[in-house]
Amino acid sequence: MAERKGLEDLPGVGPATAEKLKEAGYGSIEAIAVSSSSELAGVADIGESTAQKIINAARQAADVGGFETGDLVLERRKLVGKISFGSRALDDLMDGGIETQAISEFYGEFGSGKTQVGHQMAVNVQLPKEEGGLGGSVVIIDTENTFRPERITQMVMGLASMKGVEYDPGEFLKNIHVAKAYNSNHQILLVDTASELANKLKDTDKPVRLLIVDSLTAHFRAEYVGRGTLADRQQKLNKHMHDLMKFSNLYNAAILVTNQVMSKPDAFFGDPTKPIGGHIVGHTATFRLYLRKSKGEKRIARLVDSPNLPEGEAIFSVTMEGIKD
Template sequence: MPEDDLESLPGVGPATADKLVENGYESYQSIAVASPGELSNRADIGNSTASDIINAARKTADIGGFETGATVLERREQIGKLSWQIPEIDEMLGGGIETQSITEVYGEFGAGKSQVTHQMAVNVQLPPEQGGLRGSCIFIDSEDTFRPERIDDMVRGLEDDVIQATMDDREIDGSPGDEAAMEELVNAFLDQIHVAKAFNSNHQILLVEKAKEIAGKQEETEWPVRMVCVDSLTAHFRAEYVGRGQLAERQQKLNKHLHDLMRIGDLYNTSILVTNQVASNPDSYFGDPTQPIGGNILGHTSTFRMYLRKSKGNKRIVRLVDAPNLADGEGIMRVKGEGLKPE
């Protein structure tokens, strides 16, 4: 949207419009979903002025009013479903990972959380008829887990018919048995994964703002951003805010961080996939003592919560713990050299 359009909002002159655009508020819709405090800080304006700007943007963008259930259903038809390429898990999730939602995957060390983020960074780029969303991926790496070699393994590990369909879609001449064509395909997948390493929690929060900018720039391109992965969401927050005295501040920052991620999902029809660390509850005498960290803030904000548990060998139990419209369930996958595969 041109900057001049923003100047039609009350209290927005050329200088304020420039500041808004510089901070990623390029449309009425992005302003409409902001909070007055946030807009006030970013654009260097008063709270009351920020409130007036947001209210005007909501009216112009037609956001914030009531609507019928039929309208909500119609809008939900735009939501994409990203396949795991594992029928049992896709069925449990009602088709796969949803766009416009946060999917949290938690489990102990070595359970396969990072394997899931790598696999979804591949799957999201597949053509829709192959279970993908034909979009690019943003990968925020807080634990130094991203490995391009793993993406290579997983692309080569796709089924031959999926590889062929993807080559045809990307206009790559060749077949799954053609090494030159496979090399070109792997590089094409890597080109659509935007990776950034987060050095601390503040940097991680900043990277989500940058992710929003990238998603906005690519929205109308051939490869819109259809997935944002954060691996892991909680590592830096857990390390930097230690003890009960800092718990409130940690949760407050984590809450804002999650809502920034959710905003990307809502604005750009993007799926948000986050991994979470776990802690052992010593008070648990029965059942599994493993609990995700992040407390109620993360529990309430995540749309889907999935628990990965180790089993024999390369087998992993995938449990759907919470979902707004799905029953709890379990599925089995295997973590192999060529990627995540069915039992």
């Protein structure tokens, strides 16, 4: 749609406004169609009523924003792809893997396997559909300097030996786009940058099908200390989560976020750890999985929240070659 109509074709968008919108990450008509008038007015220095007119025109051009009948929603659900974990137990728990057009949150203590799952998915998403991938590339927003290309190489070699085929780890690494986030504002901005990249790659043979944020809450937790800052933190976290959801719908991509836990020493029954971010993260994430350590390489994943799947647990292993049963 964006190729047939440029931003300048929208009423009220001249070359100068179009330039400002592109610089702010609104490079396509679809991106404008799903934004709010206050957001657009702020970045393009225009009035809110003008911004609303631009958004309305973009919605018509991109054909989004109206009511739909259930059968059309079902058709769109058929476009949802799944990325396999490479572990039968995890795939069964998640009905085939993590979904596109959804946010999957993995939370747990240090060493529970969150980053390992992220690395594995960055490899698996590149496999063809018949092998459990989506034939796409991946964007990683790395907030804690945890991305390791050497780990990707190990996982690719592990896959190659398991399947008895030859894979070039270099080719896999070429389709992984990593950006380090230096603080929470930078982290939020990087979703816009990821949108520009996804827009650029959407008609290539490796469109962006996965966006990973590892970890979602580390910067927010470090920068907003004390009760007085909680409202500001939650507001920013809310915007960030909605930007991620918007990205997943626009590009039919899966969003994988990792989250840390805080200890609740007063919890006498059940698990004393709960994820950071409170209801904001809990309500916006589509799937929530709690990871915890077991003996040796073994890890336990518990599906805590899902719109359509039953709660359950899966045992998997984190090995040198990657994630296995």
